[in-house]
Amino acid sequence: MITPESLIRKYNVPGPRYTSYPTVPHWKTDAFDQHRWQQxxxxxxxxxxxTxxxxxxxxxxxxxSLCTFCGCNKxxxxxxxxxxxxxxALLxxxxLYCDWFPERPRIAELHLGGGTPSFFSPHELRRLLTGIFRWADPTEAPDFGWEGHPNNTTHEHLQxxxxxxxxxxxxxxxxYDPVVQQAIHRHQPVENVEQVTRWAREIGYTSISHDLVFGLPFQRKQAIVHTVHQTLRLRPDRISFYSYAHVPWIKGNGQRGFRDEDLPTADEKRALYETGRKLLEAGGYTEIGMDHFALPxxxxxxxAQAGTLHRNFMGYTTAKSNVLxxxxxxxxxxxxTAFGQNEKELARYLRQVRSGESPLLRGHLLSHDDRFIRYHILNIMCRFETTWTLADWSANDWIALTIRLEALRQDGLVEYDETGLRVLPQGRPFLRNICMAFDRYLNHPVAETSRVFSQTV
Structure with missing residues (x-):
């Protein structure tokens, strides 16, 4: 019988997190231009x-300040x-977008991410949002969220x-472990988190989330136990329990504050997650998709219960819109039907926008095949299952898929037949690997992806 440890060793390979399909490194940018994007x-x-x-x-x-665990653009x-x-520049x-739209936009979902949104003063955030809604209206039941740093979020920010x-x-x-905080350059006492959580509740926020990370340098089981116990005491409505993505080759991401040997092994990292998961579930939280937990x-x-969970570049969301x-x-x-990414370099972004140009740098126009595979990957990531008929697949594609799925089935990760696929409980830790079986852009050896994606475990 294959053990959990041997599964980790087998499936701990570089792979996408599938906030999109195709993933950004596999976009066909040569076919993308401003005219096609706007159409x-x-x-x-x-x-x-x-609608x-x-x-x-x-x-x-x-x-x-620089957090050395972070791979975001900052x-x-x-x-x-x-x-x-x-x-x-944002306004x-x-x-520019509102000039392209044929009518006044209605915003159903709005998210402020970073970076650190609470770096900005309440005055500037107010100016930003006043400008956004000068050109748009919220829908009847919008879903607006933002990310705050506990050390610099003020009551005025929240209000x-x-x-x-x-x-x-x-x-x-x-x-919350001071040794881990020192390694990742993220010094923040639990008292600061408790204060901003209390403020948010008093003001009237209905969904407060705490973001936790497992697999950090020097992180041990007792650190996870302590952090989760403190989190359960504060009882946020939802929790993101992310796997640390070690991608030090990305220029300027800052992951140089520790050595590779300071990181837990793949087996140890998975054990950290299982420790946290069991404590969270015992505390009344339910695992949602990948890396997320929520109270009922x-x-x-x-x-998740209604089958309407969605996933995009913001992660898991409760609202599905055709336009983000x-x-x-x-x-x-x-x-x-298309993805587009803005200029990443900050000074160039500012220059382009000030000159009245669109800052779009690159993109990808999705083919029919892209949209078909994306549909199934989204289902797997959000619902742990997907359905199809044999008529949906060409003979060659079906044969190629079943070859890849059969290995997953034999390892007890999935069930599949001519009507669809279901992820088994033992397969949930390997959700990214299961989606990789459908990914038609991953035809090259693992060695070629090792400097593109983080490890799946």
Whole structure:
């Protein structure tokens, strides 16, 4: 019988997290241009705006200090004079989009990410949102959320965003162990997290999330136990329990504050997750998709139970829109039939927007085959199952797929037949590997992906 340890050793390979399909490294950028993007955007907008509204992600890249575990696109500075010109650029970019739209957009979902959104003053955030809603309206029941750093989120931050309709907030915790915090350069006492959590509840936020990370340098079982116990005491409505993605080859991501040998092994890392998962489930949380947990009253739990959970570049969401517009440096847009990513380098992004140009840097136009495979990967990531008929597949594609799925079936990770696939409980830790069986862009050896994706375990 194959053991959990041998499964980890077998399946711990570089692989995507599947916030999109195709994944960004496999976009065919040569076929992408501004004209094709705008054509497809107008079609998607016309189909989505009146019925479902659109989603908006705003990337706020500034941080005052560098966290060495972070692989996000960010800019480290203590100079807060950068706030005003960046907000100006975001509003100019948004006006460019609104000039393209045939009618006034209706925003169903809005998320402020980073970087550190709470780097920006409440005044600048108010100015940003006033400008956004000068050109748009919220839908009847919008879902607005933002990310706050417990060390610099103020009561005024929380109150200001609440007044614009924000009811979700996530606080980055990572780990409470001072040894781990020292290694990742993220010093924050539990008292700060407790204070902002209390403020958010008193103001009226209905979904408060704490972000935890397992697999960090020097992290041991007792650190996870301590961190989860503190989290259970504060009882956030949902929890993100992310696997640390070690990708030090990405330029400027800062993952140089520790040595590779300071990281837990694959077996140890998985044991950290299982320890945290058992404690969270014993505390009343339910595992949702990959890396997420929620209490039964939270909208993420309800979406999972109803089969309406969705996944995009913002992670798991409860709202599915055909149009997701990303504003800001490096932000990615998803309009169902195409992806587009903004210029990543901050100074170039600002120059382009100030000159009245679209900052789109690259993109991918999804083929019929891309959309077909994306449908199944989304189902697996959100619902742990997907359905099909044999007529959906060509003979060659079906044979190739079943060869890959058969190995997963023999290891007890999935069940499949001519009507669909179901992920078994033992397969849930290997959700990324299961999706990789469907990925038609992963035809090259693992060695070629080892400097592109993080390890799946």
């Amino acid at each position: 497809r955007l107008n079609t998607a907008f016309a189909d989505s705006n009146y 479902d509204g659109i989603s908006l992600y705003i990337h706020l890249p500034y941080c005052e 800019h480290i500075t203590r100079n807060h004079a950068v706030e005003t010109p960046y907000i100006d 100019t970019e948004w006006e 200001t965003l609440y007044e614009f309709g924000f009811r979700r907030v996530s606080f980055g915790v990572q780990d 009253h939270d909208s993420l739990y309800r979406a 517009i990303g504003l800001g440096a490096s932000a990615i847009s998803d309009i169902g």
